[in-house]
Amino acid sequence: MADTIDLKNTAAVIGVGTTRYGSFPETDDYGLAAEAFITAVGDCGINKNEVDGLLVCRIPYYARMGEILGLNPRWTMTLPGHGRMSGMGIIEAALALATGRARYVALLYANIGRSRRVNYGGEEASGFWDPWGLTSPGATHAMMFRRHAALYGTTTRQLAEVSVAFRHHASLNPNAVMRVPITIDDHENSRFIVEPLRLLDYCLINDGAVCMIMTTAERARDFKKPPVVIAGVGGQESYDNASIANFDIDFWYEPTRRAGEEAYAMAGISHSDIAALMCYDNFSPTVLFALEGLGFCPRGESGRFVEGGALKVGGRLPMNTDGGHLSNSYMQGWALNVEAVRQVRGECGPRQVRDAELVQFVEATPCCRSIIYARG
Amino acid sequence: MPTASNYAKPLPRLTPLTQPFWDHAKAGRLAVQACGECGDLHFPPSPVCPKCLSAKQEWRTVSGRGTLMSWVVFHRAYWDGFKDELPYPVCLVELAEGPLLATNFGRGMTGEPKVGAPVHVVFEPATDAITLPQFVVD
Ligand SMILES: [Zn+2]
Numbered sequence: 001m002a003d004t005i006d007l008k009n010t011a012a013v014i015g016v017g018t019t020r021y022g023s024f025p026e027t028d029d030y031g032l033a034a035e036a037f038i039t040a041v042g043d044c045g046i047n048k049n050e051v052d053g054l055l056v057c058r059i060p061y062y063a064r065m066g067e068i069l070g071l072n073p074r075w076t077m078t079l080p081g082h083g084r085m086s087g088m089g090i091i092e093a094a095l096a097l098a099t100g101r102a103r104y105v106a107l108l109y110a111n112i113g114r115s116r117r118v119n120y121g122g123e124e125a126s127g128f129w130d131p132w133g134l135t136s137p138g139a140t141h142a143m144m145f146r147r148h149a150a151l152y153g154t155t156t157r158q159l160a161e162v163s164v165a166f167r168h169h170a171s172l173n174p175n176a177v178m179r180v181p182i183t184i185d186d187h188e189n190s191r192f193i194v195e196p197l198r199l200l201d202y203c204l205i206n207d208g209a210v211c212m213i214m215t216t217a218e219r220a221r222d223f224k225k226p227p228v229v230i231a232g233v234g235g236q237e238s239y240d241n242a243s244i245a246n247f248d249i250d251f252w253y254e255p256t257r258r259a260g261e262e263a264y265a266m267a268g269i270s271h272s273d274i275a276a277l278m279c280y281d282n283f284s285p286t287v288l289f290a291l292e293g294l295g296f297c298p299r300g301e302s303g304r305f306v307e308g309g310a311l312k313v314g315g316r317l318p319m320n321t322d323g324g325h326l327s328n329s330y331m332q333g334w335a336l337n338v339e340a341v342r343q344v345r346g347e348c349g350p351r352q353v354r355d356a357e358l359v360q361f362v363e364a365t366p367c368c369r370s371i372i373y374a375r376g
Numbered sequence: 377m378p379t380a381s382n383y384a385k386p387l388p389r390l391t392p393l394t395q396p397f398w399d400h401a402k403a404g405r406l407a408v409q410a411c412g413e414c415g416d417l418h419f420p421p422s423p424v425c426p427k428c429l430s431a432k433q434e435w436r437t438v439s440g441r442g443t444l445m446s447w448v449v450f451h452r453a454y455w456d457g458f459k460d461e462l463p464y465p466v467c468l469v470e471l472a473e474g475p476l477l478a479t480n481f482g483r484g485m486t487g488e489p490k491v492g493a494p495v496h497v498v499f500e501p502a503t504d505a506i507t508l509p510q511f512v513v514d
Contacts, residue, residue: 122454
């Protein structure tokens with residue numbers, strides 16, 4: 001037996017579903033996830049009883065989710081509500097399919113952080129550094145951005161390009177939460193949360209849910225829509241400073257590079273083949289870090305790379321075409337993977353990237369992952 | 377001097393693993409964990425050495441000198457106890473001996489801090505039991 005299983009083009013996404021996004025105190029994680037599941041089932045036309053793999057993320061109890069959907073799968077996985085879990089979960093599902101542990105996997109994510117007033121800091125995320133007042137992932141991204149600015153001369157006006165481009169995409173996305181276009185000056189005039197980061201560098205907090213249904217590339221041909229295959233995947237963790245949560249002194253450069261190289265090599269492609277990039281964007285600086293780690297620009301030059309609207313549809317590298325976490329919805333990477341699928345299918349209307357045959361997902365986080373989606 | 381009951385900001389969770397750090401700080405010493413087997417210095421404290429997995433862990437006083445790696449200013453209080461101090465800075469210091477600490481600027485800081493500046497430790501009593509190591513630019 002070979003010491004690795006080549007995952008290239010073995011798994012495919014056949015159905016996707018996203019809910020409305022906002023504040024929905026009248027329902028809960030299970031209700032929203034069920035709504036996304038029903039949409040994804042309708043998207044591919046699968047008989048839901050065929051689903052024999054269940055992956056849940058940020059959903060309290062996998063078995064209750066199964067009970068609600070009437071599923072008794074052969075394979076179950078549950079992941080915590082950390083943003084970095086989406087890439088990990090999709091790759092795990094691909095492995096389960098490649099090894100026959102499941103034939104059809106439903107991946108479900110739900111978030112009720114808005115209606116339940118989650119803060120992402122303080123008491124609910126207590127850590128060793130609380131006595132000094134360090135808390136919240138935004139603060140550690142602010143730390144990294146200040147350092148990046150000091151080392152490379154990156155400016156907040158360059159950082160603003162990220163928020164402005166993603167908001168532009170959200171303005172083209174009828175389901176996005178924040179649709180009013182913004183300018184670089186709007187970014188520069190928005191209030192500080194943890195300086196040097198401002199309100200417009202922060203992701204949204206909203207309720208909603210996402211579902212993806214995956215199967216093997218062969219079985220994928222039997223469903224309603226053209227399959228989108230996973231052409232390459234890569235991953236690398238960085239846990240050395242995990243007690244300072246959501247932080248890496250080197251901007252996750254090396255782990256992102258490795259995750260990207262692995263994915264490009266598996267897919268047999270290079271950067272110039274990528275039509276659009278979906279990047280985990282809990283805070284705007286990580287978008288710059290991901291561009292450098294993946295090698296779309298040399299180290300330290302991401303600020304210049306993003307200038308002049310380079311990340312907009314029609315620009316040098318369209319990114320987060322649904323508006324991302326900054327302006328579409330805080331679905332912790334899951335909605336970005338769905339957007340990658342929709343771009344490859346050509347379903348994105350006014351925000352559609354031309355010839356989107358290869359779309360990449362990346363997360364520059366303590367668990368770096370990259371996934372390359374291709375036409376099946 | 378406030379006691380734990382009338383100190384509004386978060387206090388450390390004291391455990392057998394972390395208590396020695398706070399005992400050293402109260403005595404005006406900055407200490408990190410040192411591996412009794414391979415000598416690796418690490419912080420926050422760990423039940424075993426991340427390098428060699430030895431459980432033989434000791435505490436070692438360090439120079440208190442380091443480099444300012446970055447700093448931020450909180451304009452939002454995630455704990456009510458910080459509300460009166462807004463906006464308040466938090467900084468990251470890499471000790472000359474290696475470990476990375478999140479900390480605050482101490483009394484006597486003047487001027488705009490610069491990433492890369494040399495810093496040294498000072499000690500700020502918080503309660504009758506807890507003293508916070510903080511840093512000022514040299
Ligand atoms: Zn050791």
